[in-house]
Amino acid sequence: xxxxxxxxxxxxxxxxxxxxxxxxxxxxxxxxxxxxxxxxxxxxxxxxxxxxxxxxxxxxxxxxxxxxxxxxxxxxxxxxxxxxxxxxxxxxxxxxxxxxxxxxxxxxxxxxxxxxxxxxxxxxxxxxxxxxxxxxxxxxxxxxxxxxxxxxxxxxxxxxxxxxxxxxxxxxxxxxxxxxxxxxxxxxxxxxxxxxxxxxxxxxxxxxxxxxxxxxxxxxxxxxxxxxxxxxxxxxxxxxxxxxxxxxxxxxxxxxxxxxxxxxxxxxxxxxxxxxxxxxxxxxxxxxxxxxxxxxxxxxxxxxxxxxxxxxxxxxxxxxxxxxxxxxxxxxx
Numbered sequence: 001x002x003x004x005x006x007x008x009x010x011x012x013x014x015x016x017x018x019x020x021x022x023x024x025x026x027x028x029x030x031x032x033x034x035x036x037x038x039x040x041x042x043x044x045x046x047x048x049x050x051x052x053x054x055x056x057x058x059x060x061x062x063x064x065x066x067x068x069x070x071x072x073x074x075x076x077x078x079x080x081x082x083x084x085x086x087x088x089x090x091x092x093x094x095x096x097x098x099x100x101x102x103x104x105x106x107x108x109x110x111x112x113x114x115x116x117x118x119x120x121x122x123x124x125x126x127x128x129x130x131x132x133x134x135x136x137x138x139x140x141x142x143x144x145x146x147x148x149x150x151x152x153x154x155x156x157x158x159x160x161x162x163x164x165x166x167x168x169x170x171x172x173x174x175x176x177x178x179x180x181x182x183x184x185x186x187x188x189x190x191x192x193x194x195x196x197x198x199x200x201x202x203x204x205x206x207x208x209x210x211x212x213x214x215x216x217x218x219x220x221x222x223x224x225x226x227x228x229x230x231x232x233x234x235x236x237x238x239x240x241x242x243x244x245x246x247x248x249x250x251x252x253x254x255x256x257x258x259x260x261x262x263x264x265x266x267x268x269x270x271x272x273x274x275x276x277x278x279x280x281x282x283x284x285x286x287x288x289x290x291x292x293x294x295x296x297x298x299x300x301x302x303x304x305x306x307x308x309x310x311x312x313x314x315x316x317x318x319x320x321x322x323x324x325x326x327x328x329x330x331x332x333x
Contacts (some may be wrong), residue, residue, distance in 0.1 A: 020306065021312075022299045023052040023322045024182065025225050026142065026215065026252050026285025029093050032063040032076040034086060036290045038098050043104060046185055049296020052319065055181070056097070057111035058089025059289065060144055061154060076150060083153045087114035089128065094136070108110035108328060109138040111181060115169075117143055117159035123168035130176055132229050138326050141181025146196050148189055148222040160184075162202035170207040177327040179211040181250065186218030189226040194236055204244040209310065211325055212247050213283065216254045229258040234270055241278050248325060251317070253298050267308040275305075279313040283322045 024046075032038045046054060065072050066081035073079045090112050093181060097105055109273055115122040130137055144150055144160045145166065152158075159166065161184040173180045182203075187195040196218075204212060219230070240247055251260070260271050275282060286298040306314040 011058045018181055019050065020303070020318055022052050022284060023028055023319045024051050024295070024299060025213070025283040025322045026250055026287050026327075027054045027056050028059050028142070028287070028289040029056050029096060030058050030088075030089060032059055032061065032083070033290075034059070034062050034089060035093070035296075038094075039100060039290055041106075042292045042295075043107075046107065046296040047300050049101045050077030051295065051299060053107050053109060053322075055109045055111055055139060055285075055322070056093060057113045057139075057142055057181070058086075058093050058112045060085060060087075060089060060117070060142070061150070062086040064087075076153065078159065081153075082155055083150065084155050084193075085114075085116040085119075087125070089113040094133065095107070101206065103323065105178075106167070106200055108137060109322075111139040112140050113141055113143065116156075116165070116238075117145055117169075118163065118165055120165045120168060122165055123172045126169060126172050130172075131180075135303075137178065139179045139181060139213075140169065141179075141183075141213070143169070144183050146184050146199070147184060147207065148185060148220055161196075161199040167206065170203065170210045173211075174207065174209040179248075179325040180211045181215055183215040184218060185220060185223060187227070187230070189223060191249035192227065192230070192232075193300050194232055195271050197236070201240070204240075204247055208246055210246060211326065212244075214247060215250045215285075215286075216252050217249050218288075219254050221254055224254060224258070233259070234274065238274060241281055247281070248321070249282050250285045251282055251302065252280040252287040253301065254287070256301050258301070265304055267305045272305070272308055275313055275317065279316050280321055280324070282317045283325070284318060 061083040063073060063076045063083055064081040069079055069081060076083060084096055096106055097110060112126060115125050145161045161182060184195060184200050187193060188218055260268055262268060286295055288295050306318060
């Protein structure tokens with residue numbers, strides 16, 4: 001609540017902050033039940049929040065309403081019922097965008113996500129889907145690999161960033177010049193070390209022609225409930241960015257606290273330095289799921305950080321970097 005208050009105060013003091021335009025690089029059109037408030041609500045929220053464009057995607061899994069549960073759960077963690085891979089999520093995104101006027105369609109960069117990250121057939125499924133709608137899909141993801149309670153509830157084995165199925169997917173992404181938004185937690189809820197780092201680095205090093213966007217920099221809401229701040233995260237990101245020029249970081253909302261902004265609402269100087277050192281390697285994302293009432297507030301939550309950066313760095317992170325990640329034929333916006 002304090003962060004929200006301080007952001008609102010900043011906007012009152014500095015109206016130019018509110019005038020900044022954003023690209024939301026991580027927006028889910030549907031929730032874990034494949035339901036959505038719809039495009040009209042989304043467009044209104046984007047207009048109110050000064051969001052010019054958004055990378056829009058489904059969610060590759062659906063939550064089951066179990067036979068013995070009298071009430072439908074409200075979220076994937078609402079009960080112990082499983083999650084299952086759900087490929088129709090891409091059809092919902094495709095249909096929603098096709099119903100828009102041409103000028104509205106141009107505000108969205110659709111990402112394809114409806115495939116099983118454990119299935120070596122998925123690369124062929126992605127290829128067919130891309131060929132069915134040439135030029136429509138602008139990226140792949142969000143792909144769920146290590147994702148704490150999400151993957152714990154999934155049917156089958158936990159997917160890994162470097163399993164054989166995903167290695168095939170990365171090659172398709174490179175072939176079609178598509179960035180891939182990858183969720184791969186850096187550690188578990190209990191370990192205070194980069195437990196799963198090898199999986200990510202293996203994917204990066206073996207696929208140098210694929211542009212990886214690391215969702216939340218390997219963190220999640222559930223991870224922070226148990227771990228709070230991971231001391232090793234910042235130096236690890238510094239090293240990864242130095243060694244892998246195909247890696248980009250998605251600064252979605254789970255990083256605002258406790259990393260980017262402290263309890264007093266002040267930006268962390270160490271992260272500010274990181275952004276200045278690598279100004280072209282970070283993008284913003286709201287990570288909203290099917291409901292859009294807090295979309296603008298979430299994106300404007302980055303303002304204390306953006307205001308503390310040089311204008312050209314802030315502009316790059318707020319909009320320009322994401323455009324450069326798109327396929328070459330689409331990035332001329």
